[in-house]
Amino acid sequence: MVDPRVAGPEAPLVGPDWAKSKWDTALFVPERLVLTLLIAYLILNRLIGDAYVLPIGISLTPSDAVLGLLLLAWMVWMVTNPHPMPPGTLGVFALAAFSIVVLAPFIHAVDLTKFQANGAERGLFRFVTLAGLFVASFHLSFRWRSAMVTLGAAVVATSGQALLATWEFITEKPVGVLITLPASLGLEFDPRGLRLEADQFEVRQRLTGELRAATTAPNPIVLSAVIAVSVLVCTVWMLNARTKSERRLATLALAINVIGLPVANSRTGFVMIVVMILPLLFVLVRYIPRLVSVSLGGLLLMLLAFAVSPATPRLLLNSFTNPSEDQNTQIRLERFERLPELVSERPVIGAGYLTHDPEIQIFDNAYNTGLIEFGIVGLAIFVSFFLVAINWCRRAIHRAREPEALLPLVGFIAGLALLVGGGTFDAWTFDQFFPMCLILLGLGLGRAAIILRRDHPGLTTAGGWE
Numbered sequence: 001m002v003d004p005r006v007a008g009p010e011a012p013l014v015g016p017d018w019a020k021s022k023w024d025t026a027l028f029v030p031e032r033l034v035l036t037l038l039i040a041y042l043i044l045n046r047l048i049g050d051a052y053v054l055p056i057g058i059s060l061t062p063s064d065a066v067l068g069l070l071l072l073a074w075m076v077w078m079v080t081n082p083h084p085m086p087p088g089t090l091g092v093f094a095l096a097a098f099s100i101v102v103l104a105p106f107i108h109a110v111d112l113t114k115f116q117a118n119g120a121e122r123g124l125f126r127f128v129t130l131a132g133l134f135v136a137s138f139h140l141s142f143r144w145r146s147a148m149v150t151l152g153a154a155v156v157a158t159s160g161q162a163l164l165a166t167w168e169f170i171t172e173k174p175v176g177v178l179i180t181l182p183a184s185l186g187l188e189f190d191p192r193g194l195r196l197e198a199d200q201f202e203v204r205q206r207l208t209g210e211l212r213a214a215t216t217a218p219n220p221i222v223l224s225a226v227i228a229v230s231v232l233v234c235t236v237w238m239l240n241a242r243t244k245s246e247r248r249l250a251t252l253a254l255a256i257n258v259i260g261l262p263v264a265n266s267r268t269g270f271v272m273i274v275v276m277i278l279p280l281l282f283v284l285v286r287y288i289p290r291l292v293s294v295s296l297g298g299l300l301l302m303l304l305a306f307a308v309s310p311a312t313p314r315l316l317l318n319s320f321t322n323p324s325e326d327q328n329t330q331i332r333l334e335r336f337e338r339l340p341e342l343v344s345e346r347p348v349i350g351a352g353y354l355t356h357d358p359e360i361q362i363f364d365n366a367y368n369t370g371l372i373e374f375g376i377v378g379l380a381i382f383v384s385f386f387l388v389a390i391n392w393c394r395r396a397i398h399r400a401r402e403p404e405a406l407l408p409l410v411g412f413i414a415g416l417a418l419l420v421g422g423g424t425f426d427a428w429t430f431d432q433f434f435p436m437c438l439i440l441l442g443l444g445l446g447r448a449a450i451i452l453r454r455d456h457p458g459l460t461t462a463g464g465w466e
Contacts, residue, residue: 030077034136035146037070038439039153041133046157046216050431052182053190059122062187063431064129071132074139083139086445090392093385094131100378101127105352116355123353123373133435137442142450147407147443154439155237158230159253161215162260165223169213169263169309178216213263217432220264221425225417225433228269230257232276232413233440235294239287240406258301262312268424270316276416283397283412332364339363343371350375354429366422369429383419389445390415396448404451411444 044063054060077083085091105112105120112120141147164175182189217223234254241247261269284291306313338361345351350373363369370379393415396408414437421427421437428434 030073030080031140031143031146033073034070034077035140035149037066037073038133038136038140038150041066041070041435042153042157042439045432045435046161047178048182048185048187049216049218051190051218052187055186055188059190061190061431062185064126067129067133070136071129074132074136077139083142084449085135086138086449090385090388090445093381093388096381097378097385098127098131100349100374100381101353104346104349104375104378105355107349108346108351112351112355113357115357115359116351119355119357120352123355127353130435130438134438134442137439138446138449141407141443141446144404147447150439151233151237151407151410151443154436155230155233155250155253158226158436159256161217161223162227162230162257165213165215165217165227165263166256166260166308168215175215212265217264218430219425221266221268222430222433224261224264224266224269225272225421225425225427226436227257227261227264228272229413229417229433229437229440231261231269231273232280232417233410235298236284236409236413237406238294239284239290240402240409242403254298255301258298259305259308261302262305262309265309265312265315267316268421271424272417272420275420276413279416280413283394283409335361335363336368339368339371343376346372346375348375349378364425366426366428369426370422386415386418386441389441390419392448392452393444396444396451400447400451404447407447408444408451410440411442411448414438414440414444 041063044066048062050061050063052061054062054065086094102124105117105124109117137150140150164178168175212220214220214223217226231254234250234257237250238247238254241250281288281291342356342361350371353373356369356372367379370382374382390412393408393412397405397412400408418427418434418437418441421433
């Protein structure tokens with residue numbers, strides 16, 4: 001028997017909520033706290049850059065502090081109302097990746113540089129808290145309403161960022177209130193931060209003088225990547241909307257993100273969408289008739305977006321027509337020459353997450369950095385986790401009814417984005433792209449677990465399995 005509190009879509013698709021007993025309401029309190037902290041994290045993560053820290057003497061950003069509280073709240077939730085962890089090969093790969101990140105800095109502690117030692121501390125804290133963010137999203141998906149609120153928060157945060165970036169691009173000025181926000185909140189600029197880039201609120205310019213909106217993103221490339229993910233998420237949300245109002249909201253968010261995609265004047269978002277669209281179409285076969293109309297509308301929106309940002313189509317066209325003049329690609333390829341030397345220092349499990357010093361070599365590629373920080377074995381395990389997660393979501397998509405298929409589709413998109421984005425920029429280090437994808441992946445995997453185990457005899461009243 002499937003517990004209506006956690007398995008769907010029966011419970012979430014009819015009626016206001018799950019059972020309302022005193023026992024259930026009491027256990028729902030920690031879940032609400034986890035949900036509230038997750039939304040607070042998304043807001044802080046998008047409004048305040050990681051160059052600003054709390055005035056407490058250590059390099060702790062407000063969003064990192066919220067992540068720590070989120071991890072504690074999730075632990076309380078699991079004590080009061082235990083839920084199963086991701087089982088099978090997925091759990092094995094997750095545990096193996098976690099073990100490597102924890103053990104690597106201790107194994108190589110004797111020969112780490114000062115930067116690597118500091119980076120290992122930051123990396124360990126960040127990896128643990130991001131793991132908490134992932135499992136919190138995984139368990140929030142056990143309740144449809146909590147999952148949809150989380151998904152909505154991620155889409156709204158990105159849509160707001162895209163809207164601000166478009167405004168920044170059109171006016172050719174940074175959004176003033178965001179520049180003064182950190183100082184007005186009493187935050188301090190952290191000169192010891194891992195990312196010492198120029199003012200992240202300024203309107204950046206390419207060598208040609210073309211404007212690149214960044215709004216609150218640490219880099220225009222990151223802005224392009226998060227908007228690209230949101231474009232695909234909004235598309236599948238439109239296809240699986242339960243009501244007309246939900247479909248209208250998804251359409252509005254899609255329009256905002258499509259128009260905002262070119263203003264960063266980066267190829268990253270477009271490359272991600274093009275590469276991800278083929279495997280995504282493979283699991284969207286039953287939606288093909290509706291996708292035709294959506295694609296036509298999206299094409300018109302993209303033409304409007306290119307009219308707003310005419311430099312971007314020129315940049316995309318030159319990538320194919322004049323590849324010899326593409327300095328960015330040539331520089332990135334030249335940087336690969338030092339990779340064998342750096343990997344050979346610790347080839348098996350690396351030195352730990354965030355231990356690569358960008359002053360030694362900047363790669364703009366997460367796989368190269370991953371080889372250095374995780375080693376060959378660690379990177380293989382890390383990538384295998386994403387591959388297994390994508391396969392889980394793929395299987396669930398084919399078994400789910402249309403409204404419930406939304407979350408596995410979102411997880412499928414997030415998993416692909418982590419793999420594809422890793423090849424275009426250092427996607428696994430940026431504090432907006434990586435956490436957002438982990439949230440979406442957690443939502444998709446949690447719902448996929450319920451769908452795939454719905455008829456399993458070991459399904460328990462906790463919504464899990466034996």
